[in-house]
Amino acid sequence: xxxxxxxxxxxxxxxxxxxxxxxxxxxxxxxxxxxxxxxxxxxxxxxxxxxxxxxxxxxxxxxxxxxxxxxxxxxxxxxxxxxxxxxxxxxxxxxxxxxxxxxxxxxxxxxxxxxxxxxxxxxxxxxxxxxxxxxxxxxxxxxxxxxxxxxxxxxxxxxxxxxxxxxxxxxxxxxxxxxxxxxxxxxxxxxxxxxxxxxxxxxxxxxxxxxxxxxxxxxxxxxxxxxxxxxxxxxxxxxxxxxxxxxxxxxxxxxxxxxxxxxxxxxxxxxxxxxxxxxxxxxxxxxxxxxxxxxxxxxxxxxxxxxxxxxxxxxxxxxxxxxxxxxxxxxxxxxxxxxxxxxxxxxxxxxxxxxxxxxxxxxxxxxxxxxxxxxxxxxxxxxxxxxxxxxxxxxxxxxxxxxxxxxxxxxxxxxx
Numbered sequence: 001x002x003x004x005x006x007x008x009x010x011x012x013x014x015x016x017x018x019x020x021x022x023x024x025x026x027x028x029x030x031x032x033x034x035x036x037x038x039x040x041x042x043x044x045x046x047x048x049x050x051x052x053x054x055x056x057x058x059x060x061x062x063x064x065x066x067x068x069x070x071x072x073x074x075x076x077x078x079x080x081x082x083x084x085x086x087x088x089x090x091x092x093x094x095x096x097x098x099x100x101x102x103x104x105x106x107x108x109x110x111x112x113x114x115x116x117x118x119x120x121x122x123x124x125x126x127x128x129x130x131x132x133x134x135x136x137x138x139x140x141x142x143x144x145x146x147x148x149x150x151x152x153x154x155x156x157x158x159x160x161x162x163x164x165x166x167x168x169x170x171x172x173x174x175x176x177x178x179x180x181x182x183x184x185x186x187x188x189x190x191x192x193x194x195x196x197x198x199x200x201x202x203x204x205x206x207x208x209x210x211x212x213x214x215x216x217x218x219x220x221x222x223x224x225x226x227x228x229x230x231x232x233x234x235x236x237x238x239x240x241x242x243x244x245x246x247x248x249x250x251x252x253x254x255x256x257x258x259x260x261x262x263x264x265x266x267x268x269x270x271x272x273x274x275x276x277x278x279x280x281x282x283x284x285x286x287x288x289x290x291x292x293x294x295x296x297x298x299x300x301x302x303x304x305x306x307x308x309x310x311x312x313x314x315x316x317x318x319x320x321x322x323x324x325x326x327x328x329x330x331x332x333x334x335x336x337x338x339x340x341x342x343x344x345x346x347x348x349x350x351x352x353x354x355x356x357x358x359x360x361x362x363x364x365x366x367x368x369x370x371x372x373x374x375x376x377x378x379x380x381x382x383x384x385x386x387x388x389x390x391x392x393x394x395x396x397x398x399x400x401x402x403x404x405x406x407x408x409x410x411x412x413x414x415x416x
């Protein structure tokens with residue numbers, strides 16, 4: 001079997017950024033996965049879907065200049081502030097890969113297990129290799145969260161927003177969209193525009209919308225609501241300025257902060273496509289869901305009413321976000337998964353993004369519980385790539401020194 005210093009699993013923004021930084025440090029690496037596949041799957045579902053983040057804060061990272069999202073968009077006459085389409089972001093990521101990480105291999109990793117001091121890897125094309133270090137950079141793939149109440153429904157009746165392959169397929173159908181975050185609100189808008197009859201079920205008492213940021217803010221706005229890659233406000237600015245700071249605070253405080261920061265809300269440019277176009281039911285909790293004659297019967301509990309109400313629809317789409325869970329990474333062996341210490345269900349990582357299993361690293365959303373909400377977004381790719389590449393470069397240099405043999409002449413005995 002061949003051997004490689006670093007194997008990167010996942011060719012999205014975090015994986016590609018790390019590969020570019022490792023290459024700049026002359027660290028041998030192989031990166032596996034279809035470049036930007038998660039994003040391209042979303043873009044291909046139909047309708048124009050947009051990033052919620054600012055374009056200037058959604059960059060893949062490389063030490064070479066000229067490869068930011070704005071560098072890609074500006075010469076093409078495309079948006080560099082907001083909103084930017086996911087289809088455009090996907091093309092930017094592929095352009096970045098072609099220029100900075102041309103060695104990316106569009107094959108999947110089927111299995112990873114420990115082998116001595118390294119890791120044995122099986123690829124989907126049958127190749128086997130050993131890696132000294134492995135970095136998991138699979139992003140949100142495989143972590144879509146569907147509420148347990150919908151778990152018994154067949155996939156043709158209930159689906160997560162990330163798994164919708166065509167909004168046009170729901171034309172003329174009654175669809176209940178559950179959630180109040182960006183993905184749920186955007187799905188409801190796209191369903192309406194595709195000719196479906198969506199309705200939005202929201203547990204909260206109101207739908208939150210973030211305001212439009214000024215491209216030329218005044219002095220007070222720059223002081224009180226500074227703009228950063230994570231959004232506007234002093235808290236967002238601090239998180240982007242000091243990306244590693246939250247890793248140093250007590251675990252209990254950090255966990256509460258990660259879980260509560262950035263509540264569900266929609267982008268300003270989506271509001272007119274939702275509020276005036278489709279029914280929105282607030283203070284609603286789905287307590288039961290079952291199939292009835294090929295449709296879905298939802299039992300709802302309303303905050304301002306006693307008892308429950310029944311709703312019949314053709315389909316349900318869950319905009320219920322994502323839940324990082326090491327147990328769902330089935331390409332990692334059971335023994336290896338069991339050995340990974342957790343924060344909740346996410347991996348517990350040290351300052352170098354390394355798990356409790358030596359040599360196994362996680363970057364991207366999987367690292368958010370250890371490093372903070374910044375790493376749920378593409379903006380965290382630069383810090384992750386710099387820190388992990390620095391660590392792996394230092395280790396590679398140390399191994400090379402240990403494996404080298406030096407010949408020294410024997411010391412002459414001192415004459416009497």
